[in-house]
Amino acid sequence: MKITILMPALNEEESIVKTIGMIPFNFLKETGYETDVLIVDGGSTDKTAECAKSAGARVIISRKGYGRQYIAGFKEALGEIIITADSDCSYPMEEIPELINILISENLDFISTNRFARMDRDSMMFLNKLGNKILTLSTNLLFNSKLKDSQSGMWVIRKKILDIIRLKGTGMSLSQEIKIRASRNFKTREVDSTYRKRVGKVKLRMFADGMDNLFNLLKLRILG
Ligand SMILES: Nc1nc2c(ncn2[C@@H]2O[C@H](COP(=O)(O)OP(=O)(O)OP(=O)(O)O)[C@@H](O)[C@H]2O)c(=O)[nH]1
Numbered sequence: 001m002k003i004t005i006l007m008p009a010l011n012e013e014e015s016i017v018k019t020i021g022m023i024p025f026n027f028l029k030e031t032g033y034e035t036d037v038l039i040v041d042g043g044s045t046d047k048t049a050e051c052a053k054s055a056g057a058r059v060i061i062s063r064k065g066y067g068r069q070y071i072a073g074f075k076e077a078l079g080e081i082i083i084t085a086d087s088d089c090s091y092p093m094e095e096i097p098e099l100i101n102i103l104i105s106e107n108l109d110f111i112s113t114n115r116f117a118r119m120d121r122d123s124m125m126f127l128n129k130l131g132n133k134i135l136t137l138s139t140n141l142l143f144n145s146k147l148k149d150s151q152s153g154m155w156v157i158r159k160k161i162l163d164i165i166r167l168k169g170t171g172m173s174l175s176q177e178i179k180i181r182a183s184r185n186f187k188t189r190e191v192d193s194t195y196r197k198r199v200g201k202v203k204l205r206m207f208a209d210g211m212d213n214l215f216n217l218l219k220l221r222i223l224g
């Protein structure tokens with residue numbers, strides 16, 4: 001079976017090669033998976049695209065914006081199963097085989113990860129943590145969900161569901177939107193995961209992106 005590991009990247013030349021290197025290619029191959037790595041570059045001004053290609057990834061270029069990059073990447077993904085992560089070494093690539101196992105054995109369509117379960121001490125600043133908790137609580141109240149981490153960027157997706165859930169978010173809000181839309185129509189689960197301190201500079205604009213997420217949460221609740 002073919003799987004795609006899909007990552008958005010904006011000026012991540014310091015971390016992209018290391019992130020790709022964390023993927024357990026050999027183990028995945030031994031267990032019957034052919035791995036396609038796809039990087040969606042949001043117009044980096046550094047050597048992100050060249051570095052990703054040199055590490056064996058396919059690279060496509062899209063307009064800036066986390067959501068735009070994912071929507072562009074989903075169309076180009078070759079795998080039946082797509083696994084997502086940031087290109088900053090923060091997500092546990094070594095947990096991918098077990099996540100795929102859970103998806104298949106429990107016949108799920110979508111998995112989201114809970115970074116708070118095994119979060120390294122210095123991986124998230126206090127204010128960022130607080131913002132995450134507020135957004136997760138708001139999501140649960142507005143959508144009657146039981147998420148522990150509405151902002152995690154590591155998901156496991158059966159590609160076929162993406163033709164049915166129509167994603168619209170252009171920015172960071174795509175992360176909460178995909179979890180909400182997937183759980184409306186499909187069998188989904190949140191699985192505990194590890195989270196590490198990112199390598200390279202933070203791209204998240206904590207206040208602006210946080211407020212935009214909150215606004216988009218309300219918009220999704222009202223307009224569907
Ligand atoms: N914030 C942001 N990230 C983008 C954008 N385009 C691509 N990205 C990538 O999306 C991922 C998420 O951004 P991060 O800065 O890591 O945000 P974060 O994961 O919430 O914050 P950290 O915990 O500090 O990593 C990274 O791999 C970025 O390179 C964009 O327009 N804005």
Ligand SMILES: [Mg+2]
Nearest residue numbers: 086088090198
């Ligand atoms: Mg990150």
